[in-house]
Amino acid sequence: MSNARKWIRWIQFGAIAVVVGAIAADALLEDRYPGVFAMVELGFVMLVVLVVGFGVLGLGWQALSDLTRNRTEGVTGPVEVSLHAPRAGLWVVVAILVLASAAVAAWYFTGAERDPDFLPISAWDLQSQVIAGLFVLIWSVLLLGFASMAIRRAPWFVLTPRGFLYAPGGMSPGFVRWEDVTNLRETEIVSSRDRDGPGTERVLAVGMRDPSKYRARYNPMLGLLVRLGGQLHAAQTDGPADILIDPADFGPRYDEIRARMEALHAEAQR
Secondary structure, three states: OOHHHHHHHHHHHHHHHHHHHHHHHHHHHOOOOHHHHHHHHHHHHHHHHHHHHHHHHHHHHHHHHHOOOOOOOOOOOOOOEEEOOOHHHHHHHHHHHHHHHHHHHHHHHOHHHHOOOOOOHHHOOHHHHHHHHHHHHHHHHHHHHHHHHHHHOOOOEEEEOOEEEEOHHHOOOOOEEHHHEEEEEEEEEEEOOOOOOOEEEEEEEEEEOOHHHHHOOOOHHHHHHHHHHHHHHHHHHOOOOOEEEOHHHOHHHHHHHHHHHHHHHHHHHO
């Protein structure tokens, strides 16, 4: 394991320890220092909202932009592999999100009739209002993203002799040409998928000759996050990792698709 992956794992373990310690301190000492804990909690909430909100706004902006963009634009060469998300499953997710939104709205607007102690959002404290706003933002972006994928049903992966398109969750820098790819290799990065704690997972790392050329296809907010993510991944993989391909997306076809991508990339480099 590289030193960067070791450090990142320890940072994640440290973050978990801090959260557990904060919960314990809050339970034991909040009554003695209510003002201090209120300020710390508000500061923590604001920090989370800024970080998460920035990312969610970037994703939402990109989802809106992609509504008028043909995701397969620029794809050239005979298509060897084209994978689509199950459309029925996408519509089920959209229906669940819409029904849940309607249920929450109905609960809120009938609250005064059901409960005499019901408080409207305008009467909530600032921390609760901020959390509610972040929740609505995330929910809206999820609904927009899934609805867009269900309506358009564009492929999330396309492979041709000229390049490939990889768009997990509908987000992608577009069609990547093999001549712009410098290397393609399997490696590992730190992951939180393991329920026992931060571990590592296998990924297929794609190094780009000029990653800024593809980042420019994102909006500025999402482009910044992609650049920072690429630097973090490169530190873990000891080399460029501008695009990470998750084997779990392909299920049992991953080895077949990886081998074909490696072969097409090798042919393009000759």
